[in-house]
């Protein structure tokens with residue numbers, strides 16, 4: 001590995017502690033770059049976050065992920081060896097009010113153990129073992145300022161952070177736009193052209209196990225749903241490491257339905273998605289009662305179209321990466337963050353300056 005030789009190491013800010021930002025930060029740190037990661041949330045993870053309830057963990061963003069890229073495959077093998085990921089689901093269905101059909105022709109997928117956010121937590125922890133790195137949570141970056149010393153980041157509390165040689169933005173493009181627009185028209189235009197769709201994700205913890213679905217089997221793990229509101233249901237207690245928790249469902253809405261119901265009250269959304277789920281069982285079937293339910297709105301859930309670019313950087317000292325640069329997948333976001341970090345390292349080694 002090439003360490004960047006310099007009297008004072010490069011100093012880079014990464015905005016966003018989702019998987020793209022953490023993958024980018026880790027690789028930069030491995031090359032001796034001083035990195036500070038900022039996130040507005042109280043924990044790392046972004047759209048790989050897991051909701052913690054008294055009754056257990058429920059993934060409300062990514063449910064499972066594919067592994068195709070060779071470098072990602074190698075990282076996932078390492079995580080697997082550390083007990084952080086495992087195959088899931090192995091028993092999936094296609095379901096509608098007309099019945100359930102086994103549907104296991106998906107590529108093999110993985111889930112975090114014991115929750116999806118275990119992966120991003122691990123990346124955040126390993127990044128901070130490098131010298132000159134920091135993770136600043138609960139810090140919403142609201143503006144960038146350029147000075148002769150470099151970039152200054154201003155947070156929502158009015159505090160300044162910096163100076164930094166480079167700023168990597170992994171936030172969804174609508175959130176990136178106000179940060180880059182005053183400074184870089186190319187990046188601003190890239191944000192404007194990357195529209196994002198919204199998605200409601202509901203949860204329901206039940207006071208007993210679900211009955212066997214019509215045409216299905218009792219140990220189903222995930223189902224793709226044919227219904228105008230509901231598109232996917234997963235059973236969190238069937239995920240590796242969560243066997244002790246009660247029947248606990250994640251219910252993902254269709255994107256079109258989410259657009260129409262974007263401003264609805266979360267509890268109303270939770271009721272609608274549960275009502276959609278109940279249509280998958282005959283009306284005469286008694287279902288267990290919900291002991292906890294709610295819904296989370298992902299305003300910027302996924303890009304409306306896939307792109308073939310992995311990242312963007314410019315001479316302004318600003319760079320962008322994340323899932324909006326390829327497809328809305330955990331794997332794409334990780335690859336995007338790593339490849340941007342490698343490009344920045346290569347650039348610094350070639351130029352000996354930024």
Ligand SMILES: Cc1cc2nc3c(=O)[nH]c(=O)nc-3n(C[C@H](O)[C@H](O)[C@H](O)COP(=O)(O)OP(=O)(O)OC[C@H]3O[C@@H](n4cnc5c(N)ncnc54)[C@H](O)[C@@H]3O)c2cc1C
Pocket residue numbers: 015016017018019020021038039040041044045046047048060061062063064065066139140141142170171172175199200201252298300301302321322323324327328329330331333
């Ligand atoms: C409901 C849902 C289901 C999904 N299901 C799957 C799936 O099954 N399989 C799959 O592969 N992928 C799935 N995805 C997609 C996957 O979750 C994403 O592609 C991936 O997590 C994106 O990672 P990222 O780092 O690019 O962005 P994010 O995870 O969104 O990270 C961006 C971070 O920036 C932070 N941030 C935003 N603005 C600011 C600011 N101003 N200052 C500081 N921090 C800020 C946010 O808090 C966030 O942590 C799903 C996504 C959703 C929403």
